[in-house]
Amino acid sequence: MSHETENEHGELGRLLTASRPRPSEEFTDRLDRAVADGFPSEWVEERPSRSFADRLRRRFTGHSGRRVLLPAMAGLCGILFVAAVVIKAGESTGPESPAGPEATTAAQQMDEAGQGGAVAVDKTPPLAVSRDAAEAADGAAPLSVSGAKARKVARNAHIRLGTEPDGVQEAANRVVEVVDRYHGFVLNSDVTDGPAGRAGAEFALRIPAGSLEKAIADLSGIADLRSRSQSLTDITAPVSGAEKRLRKAGSRIQVLMAELDETTDPVERQKLENRIRAKQWIVRAARNQLKRFERRVDYAPVSVTVTTAEGDRAGDEPSRWGLSNALDDAGRILGVAAGVGVLALVVAIPVGLVVLIALAINRAWVRRARRRVLEKE
Amino acid sequence: MLTALEAVPGSAADPGALPVAGSPPPTVARPDFESFYRTNRDDLYAYVAGMLRDRTAAEDVTALAFERSFRKWRSFDPARGSARGWVFGIARNAALDELRRRGRERSTDREVADGEPAWGATGSAPDGPVEAAERREQRARLDRAVGRLSVADRELVALKFHAGLTNVEIAEITGLSASNVGTRLSRAMTRLREILAGPGEEMVQ
Numbered sequence: 001m002s003h004e005t006e007n008e009h010g011e012l013g014r015l016l017t018a019s020r021p022r023p024s025e026e027f028t029d030r031l032d033r034a035v036a037d038g039f040p041s042e043w044v045e046e047r048p049s050r051s052f053a054d055r056l057r058r059r060f061t062g063h064s065g066r067r068v069l070l071p072a073m074a075g076l077c078g079i080l081f082v083a084a085v086v087i088k089a090g091e092s093t094g095p096e097s098p099a100g101p102e103a104t105t106a107a108q109q110m111d112e113a114g115q116g117g118a119v120a121v122d123k124t125p126p127l128a129v130s131r132d133a134a135e136a137a138d139g140a141a142p143l144s145v146s147g148a149k150a151r152k153v154a155r156n157a158h159i160r161l162g163t164e165p166d167g168v169q170e171a172a173n174r175v176v177e178v179v180d181r182y183h184g185f186v187l188n189s190d191v192t193d194g195p196a197g198r199a200g201a202e203f204a205l206r207i208p209a210g211s212l213e214k215a216i217a218d219l220s221g222i223a224d225l226r227s228r229s230q231s232l233t234d235i236t237a238p239v240s241g242a243e244k245r246l247r248k249a250g251s252r253i254q255v256l257m258a259e260l261d262e263t264t265d266p267v268e269r270q271k272l273e274n275r276i277r278a279k280q281w282i283v284r285a286a287r288n289q290l291k292r293f294e295r296r297v298d299y300a301p302v303s304v305t306v307t308t309a310e311g312d313r314a315g316d317e318p319s320r321w322g323l324s325n326a327l328d329d330a331g332r333i334l335g336v337a338a339g340v341g342v343l344a345l346v347v348a349i350p351v352g353l354v355v356l357i358a359l360a361i362n363r364a365w366v367r368r369a370r371r372r373v374l375e376k377e
Numbered sequence: 378m379l380t381a382l383e384a385v386p387g388s389a390a391d392p393g394a395l396p397v398a399g400s401p402p403p404t405v406a407r408p409d410f411e412s413f414y415r416t417n418r419d420d421l422y423a424y425v426a427g428m429l430r431d432r433t434a435a436e437d438v439t440a441l442a443f444e445r446s447f448r449k450w451r452s453f454d455p456a457r458g459s460a461r462g463w464v465f466g467i468a469r470n471a472a473l474d475e476l477r478r479r480g481r482e483r484s485t486d487r488e489v490a491d492g493e494p495a496w497g498a499t500g501s502a503p504d505g506p507v508e509a510a511e512r513r514e515q516r517a518r519l520d521r522a523v524g525r526l527s528v529a530d531r532e533l534v535a536l537k538f539h540a541g542l543t544n545v546e547i548a549e550i551t552g553l554s555a556s557n558v559g560t561r562l563s564r565a566m567t568r569l570r571e572i573l574a575g576p577g578e579e580m581v582q
Contacts, residue, residue, distance in 0.1 A: 012566055012573075016523075016538035019516045021426035022419060027436045031443065035414050039444045370473040374529040 084340040085333070151236040152293060155209060155300040157216055158230075161223040162307050165199040168192075171306045172201045174222045181218070182211035184299065201306040206299040219304055226307065239293045246286035253279045410450050413460055414443060420540040421468055427535030428472050430524060438475055442468035462549040465540070469532075469550055476528065522572040530565035537562055 023031075034043045163171050172191045179186055188204035207215045220228055253276055260272045421442060426435035446453070446464045453463060523531060536547045544562070548555040 012570060013538050015515075015519060016534060017541070019519060020423045020539040020541075021435070023422040023426075023436065023439070024432070027422075027440075028418065031418065031440055034440070035411055035443065035447065039447050043444075366474070369477050370470065373473050373476050374527075374532065376528055 081337075081340055084343070085336050151234060152239045152297050154233040154235050154293075154296045155212055156231055156233075157212065157228070157300065157302045158305070159216065159219050159228050159302065160226040160305045160307065161220075162226045162309075163223040165194065165196050165308045167223065168199045168201055168306055168308060171223045172203075175201075175203050175205075175219060175304055175306075178215055178218045178222070179205055179207065182207055182215045184208060184211070184215065184302075187301075196308045199308045201304075203302075203304040203306075205302040205304060207302050209298055209300050212300045212302070216302065219302070223306060235293055235296065239290065242286045242289045242293065246283055246290065249279045249282040249286065253283065408460060410447055413464075417461060417464060418443070420542075421465065423539035424465065424535045424542075425468055425472050427523070427539040428528070428532050429475060430520075434475050434479070438468060438471045441471050445471075458549060459546070461542075462546055465536070465542070465546075465550045518573065522569055525572050526565060526569060530561070530568060533558065533562045533565050534569070 034040070037043070161171060168191060172189070176186060176189075184205055184207040186203060187206055189202065191201040193199050216228070216230070256272055256276045256279065260269060260276065263269050263272060418439075422435060422439045425438045425442070426432065429435050429438065442464060445467050446460075453460060523534060526534065532551070533547065536542045536550065537544075542550070544555045544558045547553070547558045547562075551558065553561070
């Protein structure tokens with residue numbers, strides 16, 4: 001480029017510099033104040049929005065926007081978290097009865113058997129049935145199994161009652177009255193006086209099986225019913241086994257007796273007598289076992305506990321609630337929280353990726369649009 | 378030529394100016410925002426107004442640029458570049474968005490009715506009535522000529538002669554190399570001179 005052209009550019013440059021735009025005093029005063037005040041929210045709200053993105057940004061990041069948006073978002077997250085925790089906790093603890101998951105399973109089996117008209121006592125393992133106090137209070141039908149009379153079914157029950165310390169003795173007396181009323185007997189009893197939590201009573205009862213339901217109903221009404229559970233055990237198989245052993249041993253004794261009558265050899269007779277005594281011992285054992293079975297079927301063991309512990313309510317038994325329970329609860333809550341966190345991540349990560357991709361695309365598009373503005377002649 | 382273009386009278390002192398190549402490493406210190414603002418307010422406005430050629434839009438964009446830079450002032454890292462270049466970059470993006478938003482060139486070719494540039498008053502020494510009228514007419518012609526430049530050329534002219542930036546600073550803002558800035562600026566000035574010498578315009582000497 002020639003010297004002349006350079007000079008012309010320099011002259012033109014000086015003219016351009018001399019004619020450079022200057023802001024109005026009104027604008028500079030306003031801007032000076034805004035800078036001195038640190039661009040207060042009034043300034044931001046008064047400034048005209050030049051674009052949709054600016055309006056959106058202002059709406060969500062402005063002073064007034066933050067004032068509403070942040071607490072709203074925090075509240076929403078909190079509600080979602082609490083709801084998830086409550087739902088999960090309800091799912092994990094709701095259907096369980098105080099007697100534990102095994103009893104629940106047994107109860108479900110019992111329900112299924114009842115609905116189908118079948119008898120659940122066919123199963124060899126003992127069938128435990130538990131019903132909590134709430135169900136009992138609702139007047140649920142007494143536990144019964146159709147066909148139980150045809151089979152040998154042993155029943156037992158546990159009742160937990162709550163009362164004040166000065167009501168323990170009264171409750172104990174009424175327990176005995178109920179037992180007498182239904183011609184049962186008290187196998188064992190233990191009544192303790194003292195303050196709340198220490199005073200109480202324990203009873204081991206035998207109630208005639210035919211009167212068991214009524215007796216349980218009466219016993220449940222003696223004091224505040226905290227919990228009640230019943231179980232059935234099918235003992236048909238062991239009874240049959242004992243009967244079979246009895247018959248076999250009896251037959252064998254008859255045969256041995258016949259052989260003994262025909263034997264004259266003292267040594268041989270001694271052997272036969274020993275064998276007969278052994279079989280007689282089996283017969284006695286089988287008879288005793290059958291008697292025990294009969295008693296077990298005819299008289300149901302019922303244990304009654306009268307407690308004075310505060311807060312010992314059905315469904316939350318604080319007397320049995322300890323450090324391990326606390327750790328279990330804490331672990332469950334942490335597990336639920338972790339689950340909620342994972343779920344939140346499962347939702348947030350794809351959404352975040354989509355947002356990031358959208359932001360990247362928008363950024364690239366804006367840059368391209370700016371370049372196009374510059375390239376436009 | 379580049380040397381002549383570098384020597385721009387009236388450029389403001391810049392506490393956050395870019396270091397010249399070969400100089401010692403920059404001092405990593407963030408200037409006080411208010412003093413930075415005082416130093417750069419008029420330069421930034423001059424650049425934006427020269428680019429947008431609209432007083433209202435220039436004021437809005439200038440205010441927006443300072444507001445955004447104020448909000449991010451603490452996160453600004455002086456080691457990554459000058460504060461001046463950073464704020465001019467923000468203003469540049471906002472100005473380009475503004476041009477994009479308003480249909481780009483629709484209002485940039487606004488005719489000046491009374492000889493006063495559409496983007497604001499210019500600083501001028503007091504003259505007599507005749508000289509003042511001639512000067513106004515001359516500036517109006519120059520304004521029209523600048524308005525006929527492309528946006529890219531007009532931006533370089535505004536950065537160089539209105540805001541008073543060095544080629545290195547312009548390079549930082551525009552993303553071009555400093556030598557490329559000089560070359561393009563020279564072309565823009567040649568084009569401006571051709572426009573002024575063309576039909577309907579009188580060469581400004």
